[in-house]
Amino acid sequence: MRYLAPYQTGLWLAEYFDIRCQLCRTYRSVPQPQLAHAYSSQDVESRGDAATQFLPSRPSSMAKYRQRFNSGLLCKHCHHSITWLPTPFTVDIAAGTILPIQAATYYDYPMRQAIRAFKYRENMTKLPLLLHTLRQLPRPHGCHKNNSVIVAMPTTEQRLIKRGFDPVLVLATQLSKHWQIPLWQGVARIDNTVSQQGLTRAERLSNLDNAFALIEKPPVKRLLLFDDVATTGASLQALGQAICSQTMPLTSDESHTTDYYHIRAYALAHGSQS
Structure with a gap:
């Protein structure tokens, strides 16, 4: 994970040293915990200098220090403009087994x-906005570092060479830090698929036939799949199907349930990529 250091450094600089909103670049950014509070419509419309609205009348020196070096990433107006949590949707991954998919926001402007x-031009200036949005994903109930892992959507060797980096893995690493749940890279993607962009759902599913292979057994029973954009959910569905088909017991005896896995899926954004 050493190659992820430049991304982490850029995020630290944006979050702790840049007091301007990473989206509008006009108003002060606000620390994440303060953005979690409910604001009145009057607060949102006034916009103003957002950071000053949360300061006590006579801040201590420690409060001033925290304000200076923990400004956050977005102002409260921009935060509210993008953080509309989409309704979860489901896809089938095995007989009687569905995969719930939750995105952090919509794939829109x-x-x-x-x-x-970020994905196609490795534009680092967009990463803080993506990280801020990623943090809006609700933490999976009952999941922690000892019983769960995050499975980033694997990329092919050919695509990795062409791009020079893995954008989904970069984002998944940040989600791993936020949730304090480790990454697990035990699934490989076969180099015989094309880009999913512009394909119909039927074409997406056909394109992903036998696209994933487990290279090791999952270390825990709770698997949290992650992708950057979920359109029809075909990629996450194929990944979930591969995990189910390659980990389920070969016997139908109900007493052999040790290989039953709890699988959920998450994405940065949901919507059409066309």
């Missing part, structure tokens, strides 16, 4: 432009 800039 400005997220569409930011994701494309």
Whole structure:
């Protein structure tokens, strides 16, 4: 994971030293815990200098220090403009087994432009916005570092060479830090698929036939799949199906249930990529 250091350094600089909103670049950014509070519509419309609204009348020196070096990433207006949590949807991954998929936001302006800039041009200036949005994903109930792992959507060797980096893995690493749940890279993607962009759902599913292979057994029973954009959910569905088909017991005896896995899926954004 050493190659992820430049991304982490850029995020630290954005979050702790840049007091301006990473989206509008006009108003002060606000620390994440303060953005979690409910604001009145009057607060949102006034916009103003967001950071000063949360300061006590006579801040201590420690409070001033925390304000200076923990400004956050977005102002409260921009935060509210992008953090509309989509309704979860489900896909079938095995007989009687569904995969719930939850995205952090919709694949619309400005997220569409930011994701494309980071994914296809490695535009580092968009990463803080993506990280802020990623943090809106609700932490899975009952999941922690000892019983769960995050499985980032694998990329092919050919695509990794072409891009020079793995954008989904970069984002998954940040989600891992936020949730304090480790990454697990025990699934490989076969180099015989094409990009899913622009394909119909039927074409996506056909394109992903036998696209994933487990290279080791999952270390825990709770698997949290992650992708950057979920359109129809076909990629996450195929990944979930591969895990189920390659880990389920070969016997139908109900007493052999040690290989039963709890699988959920998460994405940065949900919507059409066309």
